[in-house]
Amino acid sequence: MTEQTQTPTSQYVLECRDVSRTFMIGRGPFTEKRPLRAVQDISLQVRRGEVLAVVGESGCGKTTLAKMLLGLLEPTAGDILYEGVPISSVDRRDVARRIQPVFQDPYSSLNPRKTLAQIISLPLDVHKIGTPAERKARVEEIMELVGLPRRLLYSYPSQLSGGQRQRVAIARALAMKPEILVCDEPTSALDVSVQAQILNLLQELRDELNLTYVFISHNLAVVEHMSTRVAVMYLGRLIEFGMADQVFDHPRHPYTQALLDSVLTPEPQYSLPNIAMGRGFPNPLNPPSGCAFHPRCPHATELCQWAQPQPLAADGGTVECHLHSDPDAMAKSPRINEQKASAA
């Protein structure tokens, strides 16, 4: 981590500059460890009050990115800046004060042996904020904010429904009055009707408290509904990044297109989408050469097999695809996946 010159006032509340994270994976004590590039060269920016959605299939590195944004993992390269200041140079406690997580499964993210009052006030206790009476008042205030009745103050998580538990998790995250919430699949463990309640709550809180969200989800219908900016990840790389309207209405990367096509909405007039993506997700320990998406891409050419596309800035976002960065070369290069697509 080199010393970064600090921009006094950044227009971005959160920014990633060429962030990478590599894990060394060994198969056993005597084998050589191999690098797993969970996140590679990610650069993105979030303004205050925005909702940045991170989407992608499992194993694409979204959770690793989230952990780095929370300061729980250090990037192996690059910098994460909070209001222009590198997170690595800020005290761990200060990071926790500003950026708080909401996890996927409210059944496992809450301590079953603590009451709601204890769970929600824990961050305040850790940071030694206020007197016990003030903490209790703050807990009651937040519970009201997230729609939890006061009578549940001394209940245990096991006495609550899934939706109520997720409200507790949100309340706990809000106890420190953070500016950014990192929500990792906040609704995927919940039922449809409860999911809508939680999404509405998150929207209300955002308006009320001027929060910024990093919203990680694989449910694209939800992402499209919630987000203002979208980062699409594939095998650790940010393959498309831009404003939500742009990405959803005019997706540029073939993978983004495929993801959008695979959203199933309750509209019986449409049949199942035929996604000619062929093979499954590649092994991240042994990623494909060139563009990592080329074995599944319907537009792939020989160029994609050996050349890694570089991010191309356009329309306030970036896209990483030869179709956009080298359209001429792509037109000349022979296609490779046409037979594969029909066989799959």
Next chain:
Amino acid sequence: MEGNTPKNTSDHVLDVRNLNVRIKVPAGTLHAVTDVDFHVDRGETLCIVGESGCGKSITSLAVMGLLPRSATMTADKLTLEGRDLLSVTDRQFADLRGDRIGMIFQDPMTSLNPVYTIGNQMEEVYIRHGKGGRKEARERAIYLLEKVGITAAASRLGQYPHQLSGGLRQRVMIAMTLMCDPALVIADEPTTALDVTIQAQILNLLKELQDEFHMGLIFITHDLGVVARIADRVAVMYAGLVVETGNAEQVFSAPMHPYTQGLLECIPIPGKTVRGSQLGSIPGIVPALIGEQEGCLFRNRCSYAREACTDGEIDLETGGDQHGYRCVLTPEETVNHIKKAPNAAVAE
């Protein structure tokens, strides 16, 4: 083991009438499934949809004879290919499972045995049901693996489940289900654990296989998007009851039960729902189903609730078009309510 080819009078593969499941729990009797009627024909897909705890999985377990010991089941009729499942012994049921009824579960990692090879597990089904020897079993396994789109099928047989990706494992699971050419396949949330792109592929695969092998399919899920795209007929369950049934077009385009309407409003639809707008939601939670239940079980969460909802049993009214729903509102009232703001008609 034989005797699974009696010519049945009705052409329903599965016919269920008035299915009730009661489970003894410390607090009393849980009314898990109440008065459920449905049938599945060959080549047809019935989707049972509902939220957790609505009884959809218990219904499927009842049909498969896999209910826990603490549960008691009663039904007026439960037949598979004309054969009465209410009178078969546990042993006979074990012969039917895997042979006439196939099952696909949510998580292929936990439903495949990690210490046996794929080939071993697939062949076992075939041999266990007396369809033939190891050699035929192997040939059928290879044939089916190719059918489900797995390349180099013969070499896959020697692999263990952990060596395959989630999508591949689910394909293996589907192939295994088809080993004995079942008449009925019950798929319980088969794509929930998979990524969206893989989900679409697996659903397409199931459709193709259904066209080819002509089995009846019961698809259990909470995902209305999946249901809308694959179902021939839909049964929406709430609190152990089927609250609405009909074909996919009827249930999704003209939902009549307030619960179905509420569920559909909860889901953002790209291109239709305004981004960032308030989603519809169903207030409250599912009632506890312990003890005798009275009246409409949805009334506490329903914005149309009225006096008539509180007592008696509300029947599943099916008109001539097979679109039925369990609600005291008349069709005209429901349609009027939909047009009005949802909260305009709260009970007096």
